[in-house]
Amino acid sequence: NEIMPRGEYPRPQFVREQWLCLNGEWQFEIDAGNSGRQRGLIERELQERIIVPFCPESQLSGIENTDFLNAVWYRREATIPKEWKGLTTLLHFQACDYDTTVWVNGQEVVRHRGGFAPFSANLEGIAKAGETITIVVRARDTHSEPKPRGKQSQRYENHACLYTRTTGIWQTVWMEPVAPCHMKRPRITPNVARGTIRVHIPLSGNAKGLILRCVLRDERGQVAKAQVSADADFAPEVELNIPEARRRLWSIKDPFLYDLDIELLNAKGAVVDKFKSYAGLRSVTIDGKAIKLNGQTVFQRLVLDQGYYPDGIMTAPSEEALIADIQMSLDAGFNGARLHQKVFEERFLYHCDKMGYIVWGEFPDWGSHSVKWQHDITFSTQWSEAIERDYSHPAIVGWCPLNETWEPLGEGIETLDDSTRALFLATKAIDQTRPVLDASGYSHRVVETDVYDCHDYEQVPEKFKANQAPLADGKPFQNEPKNQTWNVPYRGQPFFVSEFGGIWWRPGTDISTSWGYGERPKTIEEFYERFEGLCNALLDDPNMFGYCYTQLTDVFLEENGIYTFERGLKFDLKRLKKIQTRKAAIEKKK
Secondary structure: OOOOOOOOOOOOOOEOOOOEEOOEEEEEEEOOOOOOOOOOOOOOOOOEEEEEOOOOOOOOOOOOOOOOOOEEEEEEEEEOOHHHOOOEEEEEEOOEEOEEEEEEOOEEEEEEEOOOOOEEEEOOOOOOOOOEEEEEEEEEOOOOOOOOOOOEOOOOOOEOOEEOOOOEEOOOEEEEEEOOOOEOOOEEEEEOOOOEEEEEOOEOOOOOOOEEEEEEEEOOEEEEEEEEEOOOOOOOEEEEEOOHHHOOOEOOOOEOOEEEEEEEEOOOOOEEEEEEEEEOOOOEEEEOOEEEEOOEEOOEEEEEEOOOEOOOEOOOOOHHHHHHHHHHHHHOOOOEEEEOOOOOOHHHHHHHHHHOOEEEEEOOOOOOOOOOOOOOHHHHHHHHHHHHHHOOOOOEEEEEOOEEEOOOOOOOOHHHHHHHHHHHHHHHHHOOOOOEOOOEEEOOOOOOOOOEEEEEOOOOHHHHHHHHHHHHHOOOOOOOOOOOOOOOOOOOOOEEEEEEEOEOOOOOOOHHHOEOEOOOOOOHHHHHHHHHHHHHHHHOOOOEEEEEEEOOEOEOOEOOOOEOOOOOEOOOHHHHHHHHHOOOHHHHOO
């Protein structure tokens, strides 16, 4: 029997019983000149075969073509189960890079721009239960124009901290049946002060007499139950009040999750739609320089996670690989991560929720460089899609839409001012429950940003500590060259060094085909001394709420990870964990 690659349910916070995974072998063809539509690729069979959901650049796809792919095509047949009779079929793509058009039975059903967020096609009127449909996908890519591409290299080869590109489908493709009036993705909002979980659910429509019912459960059974009329509001909301005796907070030490059953009932009380979800009761607050979880100061010992794999590129080869990456980070003493320049798949965030691993949700904004910084409307569009997808995950403790923007303030760079503010405001409009960092490192342009930071790859611990010392006087280290002003003034916000370290260490590799920060340590003992010195400078600073070390694994020729690219050991993990896990100065403050 064929093993279904990445056959887990792709949307763990919004689980319906019936679904059909479409991963596996698809027809495939590279369209070098982007002329496939004129050449009839919608109608005819394609020449090659690919394993979805792995991108054609990856080994696991069976294609392994790392050239510039301007357009690629996919084709397969799928039979809609007879059991879905009377229901509407939705065709879902968890992620496809970059400009995607989908046809079903020759009819265009959806188009989507962006490589990191899911999109869907409603097949009502196009296909019925029991019928076999033909799905055709065209994914066009651009390699020079400004667009959110994250760490994907704009050169032919990998170089420095830029990596092999991803084109086309790189996350699960699947179908599910829904009623004509059905529920859409929920927003689940905890309120620790009131002891409530609020569930906000958009509907596809409001038939007369509809009722929305939510039941919250723990290991002992039902904790809370509530229902509201679902025909009076386009997006009804239910508030579940948790009895004090059954309140259990989600935390790093105890990542407790309540089960959540949600049903949509018709006027006769029959269930017309239902799904399962989960919720964590936790709060994120700011108290002076500290960021608190559930009212407790927690020093954020973060690691920079790029989310790349040797055989799958941006796609993890298995469910186990997602879990292993989190566990590897915990084993080295980190309690969370910056999910860097990539919107990680939903199942990764699910395991963060389950394992008590705090993360910052970020946007892969790199790729907008041109003569001047440009963020067209697609940046706000794609970032909004990512926040909407991930809003309900308790493991996410902050948002960061931009990374390392620059250019001086003024001097005709107003577009960067506007776009930074637009992304900040969009984040705030969607989510008022988490702090927002306007831009990580370099150019802060929003005066009221909740968090302020810097990047500092100084490798000498004494100099590194001296760089950060002025924070005590309200004058933090800033990523600015002499005689230029990139940043709006610091206003006393919580501060952290959100990139540091990056210590270049991979004995036996050719320095000409390797990359890292600073000079390589001459011995592994020198690595430990440097790592400890850099961490201590931040752990001992009472004005520092956390840090983020670069990085979890080596990635291609970038060899500054705690682990190798293949996830092999490089260091004594117990030693690294001991260095990191002592109480930080800000955690000692009353």
